[in-house]
Amino acid sequence: MMNRILLFMILAFVLSLSEVEPISFKITNRCRNTIWPGLLSGANSAPLPTTGFRLSRGKSKTVAIPASWSGRLWARTLCSQDRSSGSFVCLTGDCGSGKVECTGSGAKPPATLAEFTLNGTGGLDFYDVSLVDGYNLPMLILPKKIVLGGCGATGCLVDLNGACPRDLKLVARGKGNGVACRSACEAFGDPRYCCSDAYATPDTCQPSVYSLFFKHACPRAYSYAYDDKTSTYTCATGADYFIIFCPPPYTSEKLLGSRKDGATLPLVNKSMIHLRHPHSS
Ligand SMILES: *[C@@H]1O[C@H](CO)[C@@H](O)[C@H](O)[C@H]1NC(C)=O
Numbered sequence: 460m461m462n463r464i465l466l467f468m469i470l471a472f473v474l475s476l477s478e479v480e481p482i483s484f485k486i487t488n489r490c491r492n493t494i495w496p497g498l499l500s501g502a503n504s505a506p507l508p509t510t511g512f513r514l515s516r517g518k519s520k521t522v523a524i525p526a527s528w529s530g531r532l533w534a535r536t537l538c539s540q541d542r543s544s545g546s547f548v549c550l551t552g553d554c555g556s557g558k559v560e561c562t563g564s565g566a567k568p569p570a571t572l573a574e575f576t577l578n579g580t581g582g583l584d585f586y587d588v589s590l591v592d593g594y595n596l597p598m599l600i601l602p603k604k605i606v607l608g609g610c611g612a613t614g615c616l617v618d619l620n621g622a623c624p625r626d627l628k629l630v631a632r633g634k635g636n637g638v639a640c641r642s643a644c645e646a647f648g649d650p651r652y653c654c655s656d657a658y659a660t661p662d663t664c665q666p667s668v669y670s671l672f673f674k675h676a677c678p679r680a681y682s683y684a685y686d687d688k689t690s691t692y693t694c695a696t697g698a699d700y701f702i703i704f705c706p707p708p709y710t711s712e713k714l715l716g717s718r719k720d721g722a723t724l725p726l727v728n729k730s731m732i733h734l735r736h737p738h739s740s
């Protein structure tokens with residue numbers, strides 16, 4: 460009797476596995492320097508095989524993702540082992556774990572975020588690149604599948620660290636002209652910029668000169684909390700995704716120009732051409 464129950468449980472488990480095929484994220488580093496991607500699963504999502512790893516320049520890593528996952532992904536930069544404490548720390552995107560794995564914690568802002576809800580409402584994947592918590596690196600999300608009027612490429616392809624307004628710029632000693640660009644919400648804590656308190660609705664929270672700086676440079680990325688209309692992308696569930704850090708902006712744009720993804724805004728704003736990224740190859 461016991462054996463039969465056990466057999467049934469094993470069978471049910473195997474069936475449940477075959478029912479939900481995982482998809483994959485292929486994460487690529489096209490930046491000049493090593494980056495340390497971090498992954499954070501949402502509250503009700505299954506854990507991933509990795510929550511953080513080192514990715515050298517030019518390298519890619521493919522991570523299996525449950526088809527019904529939600530969570531976010533970012534990259535840490537300028538990381539090192541602290542000599543006295545032995546703790547692993549990063550100047551941008553640090554997840555506070557003290558290790559290369561992020562073990563359940565997210566990025567300290569400012570960091571460019573890729574946000575995913577796979578197999579969400581209506582059996583669709585929802586994804587976006589968000590600058591709501593600031594910016595640290597250019598990033599591109601590219602669904603592998605090409606579907607007419609869907610599965611659009613999104614991201615922020617230009618360098619905003621050098622161009623970042625002075626009040627938002629995060630600088631680090633000996634690291635050149637800025638390592639990240641803060642959001643106005645983080646920099647000033649004003650409810651107007653944070654879309655909080657009296658400004659917690661789409662009608663009351665308006666774009667600011669600061670959010671418009673991000674939006675003009677990266678028209679498809681989220682620039683403030685209620686920027687949903689032009690910043691959320693969808694694809695049929697089951698797609699695999701490429702996530703590329705520091706994609707070469709103009710080759711990407713040419714490659715993507717032929718994709719009829721139905722997006723209303725360009726991926727790169729040609730009049731912001733001077734913001735070419737120094738990290739890109
Ligand atoms: C998507 O979610 C539904 C339940 O909400 C589930 O039945 C279905 O198997 C899921 N599809 C995939 C591909 O995981």
Ligand SMILES: *[C@@H]1O[C@H](CO)[C@@H](O)[C@H](O)[C@H]1NC(C)=O
Pocket residue numbers: 674675676678724725728729730731
């Ligand atoms: C491109 O940048 C210019 C100059 O900042 C801005 O006026 C324009 O609205 C931007 N275009 C888009 C599509 O964001």
